[in-house]
Amino acid sequence: MGQEIHTWSGRHVNALLQRLLDTTNDAVTIVDTDGIVQYWNRVSEETYGIARSDIVGKRIGDFFQRESIMLFQVMESGTEVHHVYHEPRPGVHVMINAAPVRDEQEQLIGAISIESNVTQYVKLSAEMYNKPEAEELSSAVFPFKPEEVHAACLVVEHKRPLLLLGESGVGKRAIAQWIHKQLQLQGLFVTVSCGALPHGLLEAELFGYQGDEVRLGKLDQAKDGVLYLKDIHLLPQSLQEKLYQMLQDRKFYRLGGTSTVSLSCRIIASAANGLEVSVLSQWLPELYYAMLQQEVPALRERKQDIPELSRMFLNVAAEKLNAQSPPLGSDALTALTSFDWPGNMPQLANAMEHACFMAHSNGTGAVSVRELPDYARLTTLSELTEADVPLSVHSEEMERVRIADALKRAAGNKAKAARMLSISRGALYYKMRQYGLE
Numbered sequence: 001m002g003q004e005i006h007t008w009s010g011r012h013v014n015a016l017l018q019r020l021l022d023t024t025n026d027a028v029t030i031v032d033t034d035g036i037v038q039y040w041n042r043v044s045e046e047t048y049g050i051a052r053s054d055i056v057g058k059r060i061g062d063f064f065q066r067e068s069i070m071l072f073q074v075m076e077s078g079t080e081v082h083h084v085y086h087e088p089r090p091g092v093h094v095m096i097n098a099a100p101v102r103d104e105q106e107q108l109i110g111a112i113s114i115e116s117n118v119t120q121y122v123k124l125s126a127e128m129y130n131k132p133e134a135e136e137l138s139s140a141v142f143p144f145k146p147e148e149v150h151a152a153c154l155v156v157e158h159k160r161p162l163l164l165l166g167e168s169g170v171g172k173r174a175i176a177q178w179i180h181k182q183l184q185l186q187g188l189f190v191t192v193s194c195g196a197l198p199h200g201l202l203e204a205e206l207f208g209y210q211g212d213e214v215r216l217g218k219l220d221q222a223k224d225g226v227l228y229l230k231d232i233h234l235l236p237q238s239l240q241e242k243l244y245q246m247l248q249d250r251k252f253y254r255l256g257g258t259s260t261v262s263l264s265c266r267i268i269a270s271a272a273n274g275l276e277v278s279v280l281s282q283w284l285p286e287l288y289y290a291m292l293q294q295e296v297p298a299l300r301e302r303k304q305d306i307p308e309l310s311r312m313f314l315n316v317a318a319e320k321l322n323a324q325s326p327p328l329g330s331d332a333l334t335a336l337t338s339f340d341w342p343g344n345m346p347q348l349a350n351a352m353e354h355a356c357f358m359a360h361s362n363g364t365g366a367v368s369v370r371e372l373p374d375y376a377r378l379t380t381l382s383e384l385t386e387a388d389v390p391l392s393v394h395s396e397e398m399e400r401v402r403i404a405d406a407l408k409r410a411a412g413n414k415a416k417a418a419r420m421l422s423i424s425r426g427a428l429y430y431k432m433r434q435y436g437l438e
Contacts, residue, residue: 018039018114021039022041022042024041026043026115027044027114027115027117028114028115029060029115030113031060031111033075035071035107036058036060037059038058047088047092047115050063064088066086067088067096070084071098071111074100074101074111075108080098081097083096083097085335085379086380086381089436090393090400090437092117093117093119093121093330094118094421098112099360121337121383122333122334126333137354143218148294150388152294154185154221154359156268157185159250159266159318160291161267161268161292162293162294163269163270164296165293165295166272167295170297170299171348172229172342173191173270175296176189177207177228180226185225185226185266186224187224187265188221189225189226189228190226192218194230194231194232203239204255205218206218207252207255208261209256210254210259211256217254219261223247224265225266226266227267228269231270232269240284241284244290247287247290250262270288280374282409299343310346310352311328313351314367316353317355317356320353321356323356323360326356329369332355335376339376344365355373359371400437403432406420406421407432
C-alpha cells in the first residue's frame with residue numbers, strides 16, 4: 001500500500017503564514033483589494049510603534065497615506081516595485097519591495113509590502129562620510145587587511161616585485177602610489193601603460209637605448225623610486241621573458257647595448273584578474289609566479305568604503321568649481337551604497353562630479369538622490385506617489401521640513417526655534433509630537 005499523503009488545512013496554512021511573517025527580519029504588510037490591513041507582523045509593530053490589534057482590519061490609508069497609494073498603484077498596474085527608498089519618520093530609513101497578490105485563479109486579492117529597515121546601515125554610512133577630512137583615507141584607497149598592507153609594503157621595500165590583480169578601475173594605480181608615498185622613497189613614481197604603446201617601441205621605452213648616445217628608459221627614470229607597469233599581461237612574450245630575467249638578475253641591458261645596468265627601482269605591476277583563462281593565456285608563467293600577487297576587490301565588494309570615497313570625489317569636483325563641497329543626504333548615501341558600480345572608481349568619480357554640478361546649479365547646495373546620475377538613483381516613495389498625494393500631505397511634509405530645519409539651526413533650542421518659526425513654544429511642542437521630531 002502507498003503511503004497516505006496528508007495535506008494541511010487552511011487553518012494550518014494560515015498559522016504557518018503567521019509564523020513566517022513573525023520570524024522574518026523585515027516589516028511585512030498585507031492588504032486586501034480595499035486597502036484593509038490583513039497582516040501586520042511583529043517587525044512592523046516594532047518599526048512603526050503600531051500594535052497589530054490597532055491596525056489589522058482598518059484601512060492602511062488611515063495610518064500611511066503614501067504607502068496606501070503605492071499599494072493601490074501596485075494592484076491597479078499589476079506590476080511589482082523593488083528597492084523603493086522611504087524615510088517614514090525622521091531618522092528611520094527603509095527599502096520597500098511591493099507586489100500584487102493573486103489566488104489560484106489569478107484573481108487579484110490584495111498586495112504585499114516588505115520593508116527592510118536600513119537605518120543602522122545609513123547611520124554607519126553617514127558616520128563614515130562625516131569622518132574628519134584630516135583623517136587619511138588609507139582604508140578606502142587601500143582596501144586590504146592590515147597584515148596584507150604590511151606584507152605588500154614589505155615586499156616593495158625589499159625590492160621584490162608586487163602584482164596587483166583586479167578589474168579595470170578598482171584603484172590599482174592609486175594603491176601603487178600609496179605604497180610609494182608610504183615608503184618615502186627618494187625616486188619618482190613612473191608609469192608605463194603596457195597596452196598603450198606599439199610593441200616595437202615598448203622595449204626602448206622600458207629599457208632605454210644605447211647607440212651613439214644613451215637614451216634613458218623608464219627603468220632609469222624610476223631610479224630609487226617605483227616603476228608601475230600597467231596591464232603587464234599585455235606585454236609581448238619576448239618582453240615578458242626579458243623582464244623575468246631582469247627580476248632574477250637585478251640588472252638589464254639597454255636596447256643596442258652590451259654592458260649591464262643595475263636595476264635600482266622597485267617594480268609594481270597590475271593586470272586583470274589573474275584567474276581568468278583569457279588573461280592567464282597571455283602570461284609567461286615564470287613572470288606571473290615571480291611576483292607577489294595581491295587581489296584588489298571591486299567596488300561592489302567594498303560598500304563600506306563608498307561613503308569615504310564619495311566624499312573624496314565630491315571634494316575634488318568642488319575644487320574644480322571653486323565651490324564648497326556639498327553634503328550627501330541620507331537618500332543619496334543609500335542609493336550610492338546600493339548600486340554595484342560596474343565601472344568601479346572612475347564611475348563613482350564621474351557620478352560625484354555630476355552630483356556636485358547639479359547641486360550647485362539647482363541651488364540646493366546638497367546632494368539628494370535627485371542630483372545623482374539616472375543609473376545610480378533609487379526610486380523614492382515620494383517620487384513614486386507624488387502625483388496622487390493630496391495637497392494636505394504636501395503641506396504637512398513642508399511644515400515638518402521647516403520645523404526640523406529650525407531646530408537644527410537653533411541647535412535644539414526650542415524657544416529660539418519657535419521664535420524663528422513665529423509660533424508659540426507650546427505650538428512647537430505640539431507640532432514636534434505630531435511629526436515625531438521629539
